[in-house]
Amino acid sequence: MKLLLTGASGLLGGNCFARFACNPNVQLFATHHDTSFVIPQRFTNGQDAFTLDLTDETAVWNIISTLQPDLIIHTAAYTETAFCEWNRKEAKALNIDATKTLATLSEMFNARFIFISTDLVFDGTKGNYDEHDAPNPLSYYAETKFEAELQIKNLVGNHVILRSPLLLGSSPRGMRSVNERLVKDFEAGKTVRLFVDEFRTPIFADVLARVIEEFAIGTLSEVTGLFHSGGIERLSRESLGRKITARWNINPSLIESIASDEVLSHPPRPKDVSLNSKKLHSVLPFTLPTLEESLNALP
Numbered sequence: 244m245k246l247l248l249t250g251a252s253g254l255l256g257g258n259c260f261a262r263f264a265c266n267p268n269v270q271l272f273a274t275h276h277d278t279s280f281v282i283p284q285r286f287t288n289g290q291d292a293f294t295l296d297l298t299d300e301t302a303v304w305n306i307i308s309t310l311q312p313d314l315i316i317h318t319a320a321y322t323e324t325a326f327c328e329w330n331r332k333e334a335k336a337l338n339i340d341a342t343k344t345l346a347t348l349s350e351m352f353n354a355r356f357i358f359i360s361t362d363l364v365f366d367g368t369k370g371n372y373d374e375h376d377a378p379n380p381l382s383y384y385a386e387t388k389f390e391a392e393l394q395i396k397n398l399v400g401n402h403v404i405l406r407s408p409l410l411l412g413s414s415p416r417g418m419r420s421v422n423e424r425l426v427k428d429f430e431a432g433k434t435v436r437l438f439v440d441e442f443r444t445p446i447f448a449d450v451l452a453r454v455i456e457e458f459a460i461g462t463l464s465e466v467t468g469l470f471h472s473g474g475i476e477r478l479s480r481e482s483l484g485r486k487i488t489a490r491w492n493i494n495p496s497l498i499e500s501i502a503s504d505e506v507l508s509h510p511p512r513p514k515d516v517s518l519n520s521k522k523l524h525s526v527l528p529f530t531l532p533t534l535e536e537s538l539n540a541l542p
């Protein structure tokens with residue numbers, strides 16, 4: 244099995260790298276973008292990742308036509324909502340156009356294509372969204388991810404789209420996940436304002452990597468389509484912050500609880516993008532861990 248993984252230096256891509264690098268049945272080709280960053284050994288198991296600018300269409304065509312992978316797992320994206328809002332050209336080039344190129348090449352070379360989208364495709368007015376609910380992105384980031392989903396559905400027969408919730412866990416850069424950022428702020432003695440009325444169904448990146456593995460080479464390797472890949476608990480950002488302070492023995496008074504309408508946000512923040520992931524949970528061959536179990540398993 245030849246696997247091309249994009250975004251290997253990222254939070255999810257790094258956890259996918261760690262998972263596939265130790266599988267002797269997988270020939271792994273992993274890409275990232277920033278030449279100055281070396282992915283830590285604990286994620287790579289000694290394997291190398293190579294630099295590829297996914298917005299360089301010719302380079303992408305050359306790599307894929309040379310490697311001819313059986314499977315592409317595309318996690319790379321501009322993921323910061325504010326960056327995408329103010330840098331639309333760059334966001335479109337990576338999140339939409341590069342995804343389109345990869346999808347076209349997947350179809351051309353008969354590769355299976357696994358794409359990671361986001362819970363933010365929803366406007367947050369309803370919550371508990373399942374795969375039949377209609378997206379209504381509020382930010383340009385979410386628009387690019389939804390547009391990429393539509394392109395994939397049109398271009399690749401053998402595709403899986405996983406709509407990911409907020410991701411937690413350990414990242415190669417050590418500062419990508421919510422828990423890493425919060426712990427850094429708390430350890431610096433900063434007070435952090437967290438919304439009591441903004442709800443998500445977070446999942447840990449290593450758990451989502453395990454789900455992806457099932458779709459890649461496991462019991463779901465023949466399954467195609469759209470799946471919500473939320474965790475099993477719906478909670479507010481504030482409750483999540485409190486779980487994090489408890490896990491790291493941090494003074495909970497560093498959390499300032501606020502309501503989302505106390506802050507003016509542009510683009511607007513969806514209130515409740517909790518995902519109903521029953522479709523996925525019912526076909527997975529394992530039970531998802533609770534947030535507490537995953538938090539306790541972190542180093």
Ligand SMILES: NC(=O)c1ccc[n+]([C@@H]2O[C@H](COP(=O)([O-])OP(=O)(O)OC[C@H]3O[C@@H](n4cnc5c(N)ncnc54)[C@H](OP(=O)(O)O)[C@@H]3O)[C@@H](O)[C@H]2O)c1
Nearest residue numbers: 250252253254255275276277296297319320361407409410
């Ligand atoms: N994080 C979340 O909470 C969350 C929630 C829902 C959905 N998602 C989706 O899940 C996926 C993974 O998110 P993440 O948080 O793990 O991402 P991340 O940590 O922000 O990593 C992004 C990756 O994209 C790569 N990249 C950036 N520009 C590139 C370019 N021009 N060419 C090639 N690669 C480039 C980065 O490489 P360098 O590091 O080398 O620049 C990095 O490996 C994304 O598709 C995101 O939309 C994330």
